[in-house]
Amino acid sequence: MTEYRTASTRSADGTTLGYRMLGNGPAVLLMHGGMQAAQHLMKLAAALSTEFTVCVPDRRGRGLSGPHGADYGIARETEDLRALVEETGASRVFGLSSGALVTLRSALSTPGINAIALYEPPLSVNGSVPLDWVPRFEREIASSKISSALATALKGLRIEPAFARIPRLALVPLMTIGARLQRNADVPIPALVPTLRFDVQLVEELADTAPDYANLKPRVLPLGGTTSPAYLRTALDELSTTIPHARRITFSGLGHSGPDDGDPPRVAKTLRTFFLD
Template identity: 55%
Template sequence: MADYLKGTVRSADGTTIGYRQYGSGPGLIVVHGGMKAGQHFSTLAADLSDRFQVYLPDRRGRGRSGSHGTAFGMQREVEDLQALVAATGASLVFGHSSGALVSLRAALSIPALDRVALYEPPLPVHDSVPTEWLPRFDREIAVGRRSAAAVTALKGLRTEPTFSRLPRWLLTGVGAVGLRTERPPDDEVSIAELIPTMHFDVQLIREMADTASKHATLKVPVLLLGGTRSPDYLSVALRELASVLPRAQRVTLHGLDHSGPEDDGSPLVVAQVLRDFFTAPRRPDHERQTVKS
């Protein structure tokens, strides 16, 4: 695995945002999704580090970054990304899941961004994204049942095919053992610490509901990525964005699911598509859809 440097920036409200830095070249920021941190995209970053200077921030409330704060919302997330862009000079952004929602909204307010890639943003289109499980999740977190809460979230979102097939009691028991025995390295955040942050990702999902049309003025090229094994509501979001973004390119990756860019997914497949997009000559202002196998 490639070596990396560590750094921090200060967001507009004073919150510290920590990040890992890989490679050299044009700056590329990778914005992770729910129950994840920058550490979960190390394979993707290492593979892209031959062409780009890749930054893996821990979004606020996770790892080396500060807390969510009392006024958390999409504006805070955009400010965090804006601080990192200003400090690093990066002009390329790749967002995954809720991190893709952050990247999409940030592209409207950060002129320095030249190209944006999004992997399966859970953008609600007429209540398409399931979030009705959140009250149960919050109750389980409140009483310390983090394994049960993780199962509630993953079964609710249907992003993990295995979780749909196995019974809750089995998943909760196995997960509880895993949480008790995990020993992450000193520079990584534990899964147990990441599970409660899903509450805030749902807050972002709900805040972004039915806002696709607000991005119709976005002038930068946008790559819309998704896998064939992901839930239908993620394809709904990608289709909606493809219909309104003036410079959208959609690529469907055969056999991949929602974890595609993560270390336990197919990060090298995603990395190649990102490399092609971020290094390609400028394209005409029209949508081009392709399917990669």
């Protein structure tokens, strides 16, 4: 297990933002995605910790951090990231999935950020991100059917091709077993699945906002994998076209979970080069 220390700060609305720290050197923030917490980026953090002080927050609603709050939205998330930048002194930020959306939006208005790396932000372009599964997901969450809701989300988002091939009747029991196996995780699956509704809110709120980033000042590194769904490649295509100085890199054989359980050292090698440039 990777050793780390913990710290916290407060966002503009008073919400506690807890984060893990490891390594030494210039500060880097790693922002996790949906149905995740800081625990999911610790392999990536460990791989970067030889050159950087790596700070891995639990985004609000998870782990060491406070609740989402009644007025949750991208404004709260950008306030959170700004507070973390000010507290840690990080000028480099990596975001995965919805964490990449937060990173991208925050780079518009957060002084001090000079480099961002974005791994497959689900930026919807003319309705490209599939959301037709959300009503069923919401009903299952309301009925406390966590495994069913997880299966609905995985099939709807098509993040992992293997899950798409498994019949739903078989997938739901598998999700139940998986949740039991990870019940000792810092933030277990049953606590993470309901948070996805808030990440969906970000996707909806930021749909078709790619033109907003045409004059983005920080250096930008769009990242993705060859096995990820087409709508994530669409988002990267749009951002790479919109942001003139963006340098795009595609990892052969990796999917959406590349920075998590795909090949964190490989992703870290690219991030190290970009952040030290």
